[in-house]
Amino acid sequence: MIDVLVVGGGNAALCAALMAREAGARVLLLEAAPRRWRGGNSQHTRNLRCMHEAPQDVLVDAYTEEEFWQDLLKVTGGMTDERLARRVIRDSSRCRDWMRRHGVRFQPSLSGTLQLARTNAFFTGGGKALINAYYRSAEALGVQIRYDSPVTGIELQGDRFVAVHLAAREVDGVRRPAERIEARSCVLAAGGFESNRDWLREAWGQNENGDWAADNFLIRGARFNTGTLLRALIDSGADAVGDPTQAHMVAIDARAPLYDGGICTRIDCVSLGVVVNCDGRRFYDEGEDFWPKRYAIWGRLVAQQPGQVGYSIIDRKAVGRFMPPVFPGTAASTLGELARQLSLPEAAFVETIEAYNQACRVGTFDHTALDDCRTEGLSPAKTHWARPIDTPPFYGYPLRPGVTFTYLGLRTDETAAVHFSGKPSPNLFVAGEMMAGNVLGKGYTAGVGMSIGTAFGRIAGSQAAAAAGHHPASMTAGQDHAIA
Structure with a gap:
């Protein structure tokens, strides 16, 4: 029988599989995607947010536990479990040597990402290279890997995992029968529900016109x-x-594909200009905080x-100050022309930009700091990096909501166990x-998803191995294999 399924x-699934295998467990990993699409959202990532008390190889200066925590507290508005958040933060400071042992390489921040040089460690080759490295390591260690294997159901006895079910399916022209796979323990790391349009519709409901809100999501x-x-x-009763x-x-380019657009479809010039809706009106402070904390x-x-x-909307002054997207912006020599090209109401759009320009109080512009360039007497305000949009050519980028992953999930604790009525399962764990x-x-905040997946993938893998009767050789606090 498989020890750990x-x-x-x-990323989270692979970290769990590697940790369980290192502990001596027999591990089977089921990936729903074909091999060429393996890796889930992790293939689109670039970096990992890391706590460090002093400069470390590709990370400059220091990024303390308390600063990391305050950054997380700010973006979540306090909607976070501090115990688990601090576990992620602390584990982020000691995971990179383990990652290197499994083939992951890091590089210094490049132009356009220098504001993250203190907080985030970038993967050489991006998330795809990280995923490939983990798969190579897993295969070398003897982890069994099956692609085209979407799990359609789970079998429980109370709060105890028993088996998963795979429906009959056709793969590369070959009919595969339905399957039931038992294991002594299981780690669930199958992502959110962002690709389930029906569930997104259920969550977001209908607008005033009776249209499903989620139908416009990419x-x-x-x-x-x-x-x-x-x-x-x-x-089944999980919390x-x-x-x-x-x-x-x-907010991604409205011309992006429906799936798997990844990071290249992101529009990163928001804080350098203004954003208007289809009525030509602004609706939020574009300069509220640094872009990695607000994008x-x-x-x-x-x-x-x-x-x-x-x-x-930006002008020529912003060009070269942000990572260029894959699609070029619409360019025009006048604001009125730009409005017409974007099919925006010309009078309202020009009025919005002119009101913004008149409200700008330009001090010392510095996009690497919370500078003193702001608006005055304008609602919504732009609190930093406010400069008039007055230098042609002017550029516009159409935006639509781009869902990376959903936050509804399974409640857990420091052991990564799935909870049922407030009690942890003895052999079912969750990560990512x-x-x-x-x-x-x-x-x-940029990179924290990979921090969560890495921390809890490793915890879940170790705990699942232990639940199956395998324990790492060293369980000393602070070492790579330590678990709470």
Whole structure:
């Protein structure tokens, strides 16, 4: 019999599989996607947010536990479990040597990401390279890996895991029969429900016109994250945590593909200009905080606008100060021409930009600091990086909500166990996006999803191995294999 069954194929699942295998467990990993699409949302990532008390290789200066915690507290508005959040933060300071042993390489921050040089460690080759390294290591260690294997159901005896079920399916022209797979313990790391349009509709409801709000969402992440197991566990009595409408939701280019657009579809010039809705009106402070701490609120903000669209507007002064998106912006020599090209109401749009320009109080512009360039007497205000949009050519980027992953998940504790009526399961564990809502009640800050997945993937793998009768050689606090 399999000792540890891991359901999922991204960062958290691979960390769990590697830790369980290192402990001596016989491990089977089931990835719903075909091999070429393996890795879930992790393939689209770039970095890991890391606590460190002093400069460390690719990380400059220091990023203390308390500063990390305060950053997380700010973006979540206090909607976070401090015990679990601090566990993630502390584990982020000691995971990178383990990651290197499994083939992950890091590089210094590049141009356009220098503001993260103190807080985030970037993967050489990005998330795809990290995923490939983990799969190579898992295969070398003897982890069994099966692709095209979406789990459709889970079998429990009370709070104890027994088996998973796979429906009959066709893979590469070959009919595979339905299966039941037993294991001594199980780690669930199969992502959120962002690719389940029906569930998104259920969560977001209908607008005043009777249209389903979620129908205009693009799925920035993996198309295979349908939430099947999340729904099955909640229906079976597992304790849930989080709001189904809360998500890592980014304002992305409206021309992006429906699935798997990844980071290149993000529009990063928001804080350098203004954002208007389809009525040509601003609706939020574009300079509220540093972009890595605020980029993931803009998808939700756009989703709340008429037609669920927005437009990021900049002028020539902003060019070269942000990571260019994959699609070029619409360019015009006048504001009126830009409005016409974007099909915005010209008079309202020009009035909005002119009112903004008149309200700007420009001091010393510095996009790397919370500078003193602000608006005065304008609502909503722009509190930093406010400069008049007055230097042609002018550019506009159409925006739509892009969902990376949802926050509704399974409640857990420091052991990563799934809870039923407040009590932890003895052999069922959860990691990654399926439990991220314990830490992320709302909001996001760059790289913290990978921090959560890495920390709880490793915890869940160790705990699952122990539940199956295998224990790491060293359980000394502070070492790589330590668990709470």
